[in-house]
Amino acid sequence: xLWNTLLLALRAIRRNLMRSFLTILGIVIGVAAVITxxxxxxxxxxxxxxxxxxMGSNLLMLRPGQRFGPGAExxxxxKLADAEAIRNQIGSAQAVAPVVSKTVxxxxxxxxxxxxxxxxxNDYFRAGNWELSAxxxxxxxEERSGKAVCVIGETVRDKLFGRQNPVGSEIRIKQFAxxxxxxxxxxxxxxxxSDQDDTVVMPLRTVQxxxxxxxxxNRLTVSxxxxxxxxxxxxxxxxxxxxxxxxxGNEEDDFRVMDTRQIAEALTGTTRVLTMLLGAVAAVSLLxxxxxxxxxxxxxxxxxxxxxxxxxxxxxxxxxxxLQFLIEAVVLSSLGGLIGIALATGASIALAGAMGVxxxxxxxxxxxxxxxxxAIGVIFGFFPARRAAGLNPxxxxxxx
Numbered sequence: 001x002l003w004n005t006l007l008l009a010l011r012a013i014r015r016n017l018m019r020s021f022l023t024i025l026g027i028v029i030g031v032a033a034v035i036t037x038x039x040x041x042x043x044x045x046x047x048x049x050x051x052x053x054x055m056g057s058n059l060l061m062l063r064p065g066q067r068f069g070p071g072a073e074x075x076x077x078x079k080l081a082d083a084e085a086i087r088n089q090i091g092s093a094q095a096v097a098p099v100v101s102k103t104v105x106x107x108x109x110x111x112x113x114x115x116x117x118x119x120x121x122n123d124y125f126r127a128g129n130w131e132l133s134a135x136x137x138x139x140x141x142e143e144r145s146g147k148a149v150c151v152i153g154e155t156v157r158d159k160l161f162g163r164q165n166p167v168g169s170e171i172r173i174k175q176f177a178x179x180x181x182x183x184x185x186x187x188x189x190x191x192x193x194s195d196q197d198d199t200v201v202m203p204l205r206t207v208q209x210x211x212x213x214x215x216x217x218n219r220l221t222v223s224x225x226x227x228x229x230x231x232x233x234x235x236x237x238x239x240x241x242x243x244x245x246x247x248x249g250n251e252e253d254d255f256r257v258m259d260t261r262q263i264a265e266a267l268t269g270t271t272r273v274l275t276m277l278l279g280a281v282a283a284v285s286l287l288x289x290x291x292x293x294x295x296x297x298x299x300x301x302x303x304x305x306x307x308x309x310x311x312x313x314x315x316x317x318x319x320x321x322x323l324q325f326l327i328e329a330v331v332l333s334s335l336g337g338l339i340g341i342a343l344a345t346g347a348s349i350a351l352a353g354a355m356g357v358x359x360x361x362x363x364x365x366x367x368x369x370x371x372x373x374x375a376i377g378v379i380f381g382f383f384p385a386r387r388a389a390g391l392n393p394x395x396x397x398x399x400x
Contacts, residue, residue, distance in 0.1 A: 023296045024336030026289025027376065031340025031369045032347060033282035038365045039348040041275025043357035058094075058224040059127060060234060061258045062241070075254040077216035080204070082244055086220065090236050092228035097124040098217040100207050106160060106200060107172040113159040117150075117173060117200045119207025120221075125151075127223035135167040135182030138203050146205030151182035153197035171200075176210055178202065230259060283372075289336065290376035293329055322385045329381020330374055337373030341366055 014020075065075035083098040100119040105112050118124070122137050135151065142149050150171070157166050166180045178200075187196040208215055224233050234257050241247075241255055344366075352359040 019296065020332060023293055024289070024332050024339070026285060026292045027333050027336030027373050028289075028340040028343060030282065030284075030286030030289050031337050031373050032344040033285055034279050034369050035341060035344035035362075035365055036347045036351065037278040037282050038275055039344070039360065039362060040351055040355065040357065041271060041278065042360045042362060043352050044355075045271040045275070046360060047357040058226065058228075058230060059259075060222040060224065060230070060237065062220040062222065062237065062255055063218075063258070064255050076245070077218060078220055078255075079215065080217060082241065083217065083220055085240060085244060086222060086237065089240060090222075090233060092225050092233045092236075093222050094225040095123040095127040095221075095223040097121055097127050097221040098204055099124065099219045099221055100204060100212055100216070101218055102207065102211045104173055104200075104211065106156060108160040108169065111160050113156060115156050115159075115198050115200055117202060117207060117211060119202050119204040119211070121204055123223075124201065124221065127221045130187075131185045132182050133185045134165060135180070137182055143203045143205065146203055146209050148176055148178045148206055148210070149181045149202065150178045151184060151201045152180055153184045153199040154186035155195055155198040156200055157183055173200070174211065178206075234259065286372060286376060289373075290333070290380040293332055293377060294380035325385035326378065326381050329385065330377035333377030333381075334370070334374045337370040340373070341370060344369075 062078070064077050078098065080098055083096050086093055087096045097120045102117050102119075103114065104117050105114050106117075121143055124130070125132075125137055132151070133154075137151060138149065141147070150173075152160075152166060152171075160166070160171060161169065166183060169180050170177045171180060172178070184197070184199070184201075204217075222233070222237065224230050237257055238253065242253060245254060247254060345361075349359050
């Protein structure tokens with residue numbers, strides 16, 4: 001009986017293909033929108049997580065002041081001795097890199113490019129998970145003497161040298177020439193939106209003497225040993241720096257310690273909330289599609305009143321008529337769900353490539369969207385089906 005009812009439902013749908021397609025269009029759009037939004041949101045979350053990981057694992061960043069911007073202006077900068085104290089007194093610190101940054105214009109022959117010069121030590125490369133694609137890092141003699149050597153990022157290489165190997169060449173930074181001794185492997189965009197490859201790294205003493213003119217250090221980057229407690233290291237750093245910076249017992253810290261885990265949790269949490277919000281907005285179109293199915297099914301009941309009366313008159317049971325129209329609604333909504341999944345897959349792959357985020361197939365959201373579309377067919381198809389099953393056979397046969 002169920003098979004015959006299904007055949008009758010498919011035959012009725014096939015009789016009005018265009019109307020059936022327009023009926024399920026709302027379901028198709030709703031399912032495709034929900035899956036696409038959630039898939040792209042998951043890809044964006046993964047992309048942010050990868051970008052945070054590229055900054056370095058188990059990484060702590062120390063900056064003067066308690067907040068960004070003008071509020072941090074009154075706090076004193078760090079000193080090189082602070083980095084040495086951390087290296088000597090905190091055993092869980094694997095790499096400690098004092099960092100000074102300044103925006104300058106780099107020049108090579110007829111080309112120039114505005115970039116960020118970072119002064120630090122070889123610990124900067126270890127802490128930040130930087131790898132060299134060509135050349136070498138600084139020698140101890142170059143770091144001690146403040147020699148004019150540099151390691152450049154991929155963006156700087158592209159802007160100044162094109163595709164040629166820059167190692168061994170000299171670029172001009174302000175009034176002095178700097179020998180390029182290494183090229184960093186590309187990392188791409190950071191989680192904050194900046195280009196990590198747009199950088200020139202020099203020995204700390206070189207930048208302090210030739211660019212900043214002071215012994216101050218803008219920030220400290222500390223990499224924690226694998227297996228060590230990051231929270232414990234943060235507490236140790238706080239106590240050590242409060243002592244060195246002579247912060248009183250009742251006074252607030254004049255520095256902040258940022259954990260890449262916290263940054264990752266904050267950013268990925270934001271993308272997840274936005275994904276849920278976009279998915280919820282897109283799900284509204286599923287309800288609109290369900291209303292469209294109910295509307296068309298009511299029209300179909302009115303058009304086929306005489307057919308229903310004949311079936312009831314020759315012995316069809318009310319539940320059989322109810323089941324026929326209910327199956328029609330479920331088939332329509334399920335078909336819309338399948339088409340929506342196929343459309344969403346293609347759209348997600350295309351948009352993920354255009355946005356530069358990974359495509360992550362989520363079987364859960366695909367299955368949930370399909371089941372939800374089928375449930376919409378049951379919910380919004382029940383009333384028209386109940387109306388069809390409740391027709392009086394005599395009145396139905398009299399219907400013109």
